[in-house]
Structures are given as structure tokens and as C-alpha cells.
Amino acid sequence: MPRILKGEKMASATGVGRSLIRISDVTMRFETRAGDAITALQGVNLDIADGAFVALVGPSGCGKSTLLRLIGGLLAPTGGSLALDGLEVDGPSDRVGMVFQSPVLLPWRTVFANTMLAADLKKVRRREAAERAQHYIRVTGLSGFEDKYPAELSGGMQQRVGITRALVHDPAVLLMDEPFAALDAMTRDHMQIELQGLWAESGKTIVFVTHSIPEAVFLADKIVVLAPRPGRVVEEITVDLPRPRRLEMVNSEPFGRFVSAVRRHFEHDGASL
């Protein structure tokens, strides 16, 4: 894994990277138990550049989590296609890591053993995996907690384990499904800053689902705004705020402009945001 310096990262972050994920005319219909068809996503087209930080934002029911699971190969689209690095997505891939809203740690495994799950399940060289685990344990501030069990950790620490685990098999893409939604506001601020650092340091492509507009503006290069019923992309907003972003920027005027640019899509939609 080549270490990318922050300066180079900034350049790629502004949109120079080649397309890594291509979503073409994707439609997703579910059938409810009552037999009604629900269109979770309708005609979604999206290009995600290699190394980009993309946030999918929208109210509940806009299909953002569904879109993430389609990219991860956990779901198959009912129409259209997705490609990862030119190859059609037809199931979960080794090039993808996923972080869930609840950390989904295995309570009988220590922190280190949890992060090493990929090494148990995949054909990954154990020594390399362990080195990566140790590296990300340092980066995410889990050092000293390796032998603890998940129950002994706070929610924020547990989610750090979840993030570390997703990186141990060295995926190109990190999919994150509202990973900080269950955390308290202060931990959340902290985790956002750490995630930004982790992204800059690791060179991964991150697709980040959130319903928090400020979180999306703070983290992303590109915000994909989705609207519900049927779930569809209504706008892609490029966020060119300078990096590394700091918490004080949240109160700045440019930051506020981006927030309102996203928010105006939902103003007629009631208080769902």
C-alpha cells in the first residue's frame, strides 16, 4: 500500500482521480410482505473517482443505504449495472470493506481478534494482515486496547474497531453506513476528524452514507443528494473547502453555504431532516 502524502491527496481529492465506481441507470425495487412493490432507487447514475470521499445524503427512505449495499454487492439491482474498477459488481468483493451503523463486533473476540476477522475468513497473509491491523489500531487510537473485549469499550471505541476491521484486508473502497449515527455529538465530531485523517493517510475511496448534512459537508469532496419516493439522485455537489478541515470551519460562511445548498432540497419535504 503506497503511502500517499497529504499534499498529493489534496490534488486527487479535487477530482483528478480516474473513475473507480461507475453506477449506470440503477433501479432497485423491493416487494413488501403485503405484496406491494416499492421503488427504492430509480435511474441512478453516479461516478465515484478513485481516492474520493463521497457522501450520500438524504432523508430516511431515499435509498442511500440500499445504494451502498448495491455497491458492496450485498444486493443485486433489479435494473442497470454497477462496475467496480471496470468489473461488473456481482457480489461482495475483496476490494470492498464495510463499516456498519452498529459496529457489529463479535463479543467473544478481543479487539485485535475482531480486527483480524478478515484474516480468518479470507485468503489474506496473516502476517501482513496483522501488520495492517496494528497500523490502523495505532491510527484509530486503539493502542493499548488490543486485548479488551468489545463490551469493555465505549461506543466510539467500538466503532473504531469496526473501521479498523474493514481496512485489514486492504480494500480499495471503504463503504460506511451511517457509522457515527449512534454516537454522541462530541464523540462524533472527534471521529469525523479522525476519519478525515485516516482517509488522507490511507488513500482509500470512501463512500459515506449519512443523514447529517453538516457531517457530509465536513467530510466529503462530493455530496450526492438523494430524495425519496422514489429514491433518486437530485444533485451532486462538489465541496471544495480546503483540507484538512477543522471543527471551527463548521461555523464559517462557506461551510454554511454548502449546508444550505444541500438543505434546500429537503425544505419542502417536511421535517424529515
Add this chain to the structure above:
Amino acid sequence: MKLTTAKKGARHRRHRKAGAGWLGIDRVSIVAIVVFLLFLAAWEWVFIPLTGISPTLLPRPSQIGPALWQGFASGYLLPNVLITLEEVLVGFLVGASLGFLLAIPVAEWPAVERILSPYVVALQAVPKVAVAPLFVIWFGYGLTSKVVIVALITFFPVFVNSVVGLRAMPPEQDELFRIYRASRWQRFIYAKVPNSADYVFAGLNVGVTLSVIGAIVAEFVGAQEGLGSVILRAGFQLDSAGLFAAVGVLTLIAAVLSFLVQAIGRRVVFWTNTNT
């Protein structure tokens, strides 16, 4: 109902964890011992004198104690205790192992469940105690018939709880293992078995208590040795002190075994009080 059994067991263990641990004596245990002594005292000095019940019907604790001592000192009780213990342990291990092993295909393949479930339900509905004489006819008066009955009685609680437990993998974990493209085998070993452990131990705890009952019933039906035959013999001789002594030993065996299963369960399923 089966699910409730398991969950109750889990919650029960959770409470015990708050105590002082293995043999730590805290205030509550002191109170419990005092209450037990008060109960014996009331039996000895209040209930028996007041009601004037004949010692043949209900012996005093001061008669049971010596009978117990006598039984062990004369070398009469211990061999019988060991025989019953052997029947219980062997039968329990056989029944519990079969219960867990058979739970695996039933939990993993719905088709197997559909094919097997009528037999399982039917076998479960049969009062095992009622067919005990049949096993004596089939397997004789020795150890085998007792082990079979104990195993049969232990089997069901372990089997039923294991099936529920092996299916208790949370959907989020399922998604996690899917994203890693885990094989069926990996999913089974790394997720389903650990997730089931809590339920399995709840089943084992029910099973171990039942297994003692099973051994005694089996001995009642046909045996020359064991605590069950000791009890029968004492009954025929109207030796109620000796009978109470044997029942006391039996109760102690059941309690100690149940305690052991719970203690092992707490060690094995150490993470049970918090689910992440």
C-alpha cells in the same frame, strides 16, 4: 416456550454474575445459611413436637443426620452414590452430545427439520418415564438401560435450545459475514457456534437436573444398585430416616452438577451480559 427457557437461563446467569463469584461468601449467602438452619430448627423443635407426627412418617433432622453418617460409615451409601453418579454423567454426556450434534443439521437445513420434526415432537411427547420399563427389557438391569433413559431425558432440552441457539445469529452479523464472502463452514464455526453457546448452556442446565431424575426413575424400574434402589429399599423397610438421607444426597448431587454446569457456562460464555 423453548426460546423462553433459554432466555430465562441467560438472564438468570446474568444475575449470578453480580454475586461474589465461585465460593465467595457474601452477606446473602450467610443469610441463606441462617434461613436453612432456622428451617431445620423449626422442623426439629416446633413442627414435630407440636404435631406429634410419628418418626416413621417424618423423621427429625437429628435422626436423618445420624442415618446419613451411618450410611457412609458402614460403606453402604458411597458405592451406590458412585453408581448413580456414573449413570447420570455418562447418560448426560451422551444425551447432551447427541442433542447438540443433531441440532446442527436441523438448524442448518430447513428440509431436515421438516422431515425430522414429526419424530422429534412425537418422541418429545412420549413420557420418557413411562417407557423406562421397556428399556430395562431391552438393555437389562445394568448400566446401559439407565444411561439410555438419562440420555433420552437430557437430549431434548439440549437439542431444542441448541436449534434455537444455532439460529440466533443476528442479521447484522450475517451481513458482516456476507461482505467477507465467508463460506457456510466459516459462518458456522466463527459465528453460529459462539452465538449458540449461551442457549446450549441454558439447555445443559435444564438437562443436568432432569438427568438425575432420569437415573432415579430408571433405578426404580429395575436395579440392584444405586441411590434409587437405596430409596426403594428404605421405603420397604419403613426406614424413613434412611430414605431422607438418600434423598438429601441426591438433592446435593443435582445441585452440585447444576452449579458446575452454570459455573462452566459462565466461563465459556463470558461475554453474555452485553451484546454488541
